[in-house]
Amino acid sequence: MTHTEIEITAELVRDLLRDQHPDLADHPVRLGARGWDNQLWRLGDELAVRLPWATLSADALLRKEHAWLPGLAPRLPLPVPVPQRLGEPSGRFPRPWIVTTWVPGTPADRAPATRAAEAADTLATFLTALHRPAPDGAPTGRDRGGPLADHAEGFARTLASAVELGVIPDPDAVRAVWEDAVAAPDWTGPALWLHADLHPANVLTEDGTICGVIDFGDLCAGDPACDLAAGWMLLPDGAVDRLYDAYRPTPDTATRRRARGWAVLKALVCVLIGEAGVHGRPGGKRTWGPPAHAALRRLIHS
Numbered sequence: 001m002t003h004t005e006i007e008i009t010a011e012l013v014r015d016l017l018r019d020q021h022p023d024l025a026d027h028p029v030r031l032g033a034r035g036w037d038n039q040l041w042r043l044g045d046e047l048a049v050r051l052p053w054a055t056l057s058a059d060a061l062l063r064k065e066h067a068w069l070p071g072l073a074p075r076l077p078l079p080v081p082v083p084q085r086l087g088e089p090s091g092r093f094p095r096p097w098i099v100t101t102w103v104p105g106t107p108a109d110r111a112p113a114t115r116a117a118e119a120a121d122t123l124a125t126f127l128t129a130l131h132r133p134a135p136d137g138a139p140t141g142r143d144r145g146g147p148l149a150d151h152a153e154g155f156a157r158t159l160a161s162a163v164e165l166g167v168i169p170d171p172d173a174v175r176a177v178w179e180d181a182v183a184a185p186d187w188t189g190p191a192l193w194l195h196a197d198l199h200p201a202n203v204l205t206e207d208g209t210i211c212g213v214i215d216f217g218d219l220c221a222g223d224p225a226c227d228l229a230a231g232w233m234l235l236p237d238g239a240v241d242r243l244y245d246a247y248r249p250t251p252d253t254a255t256r257r258r259a260r261g262w263a264v265l266k267a268l269v270c271v272l273i274g275e276a277g278v279h280g281r282p283g284g285k286r287t288w289g290p291p292a293h294a295a296l297r298r299l300i301h302s
Helices: 010-020 058-075 116-130 148-165 171-183 229-232 240-246 253-278 284-302
Strands: 029-034 038-043 047-052 083-087 099-100 192-194 203-206 209-213 220-222
Touching: 010 038, 010 058, 047 203, 058 083, 058 099, 116 192, 116 209, 116 229, 116 240, 148 171, 148 240, 148 253, 171 253, 171 284, 203 253, 229 240, 229 253, 229 284, 253 284
Parallel strands: none
Antiparallel strands: 029 038, 038 047, 047 099, 083 099, 192 220, 203 209
């Protein structure tokens, strides 16, 4: 992570709005969240301002959301943060930023889904609506949605790091899930629209079920197994089969196997981020650990 040298404050956000979108500058401004790539500042009750702060890649991701998400959002059955305005780099802040709609709810890493059937059906309906063939020129993923075999070195490195920390009780079982997924046939269908980053911090809940999806910075086209993997981290025990039963078209065995591979890869990364949070290291998110450990347990014993 590379934190911006400019401190982002409510005053800075208000100044940026006055310079480029003065009709919004009088709305109350307050901090909403500090995410992996961006800071989120509430703008009144209905809007939010997202500004890159911790990664160099955040600029391109925000521009991608601004370009593509408004066209996708109307067909999605859950609230998503729809970009409304684009802020260009300036002397006050040398990076792009966007104004989006605000999506209410609590991130699932803090309030996990507990109503298994409702959450599985809601996630299936959302993914069915999102997973449509993407047009020519759709963005490609940074490292998502392609063949799992491309991630073999990353998987081995991440697993080794987790084993070294002593946080993986059965690394051989984790490795077996991965090897089975890599051995599955690759996706041969059209490249479908993917969220590509459906970990618990990017999915919102209310009353025990899923109520919104945020952070489409990794939006890309590719293999739907990348998104279907989210069921292992987002849903209660035993609910993944219901997700697959409700999703259309029903995923074949190969897609389910690949989804397990994407899930184990994401879970390992989130385990390490969670451990960093427990120990107060930069970039750590301690709330990411518990759902990742739960996902690994489900994957090993399924």
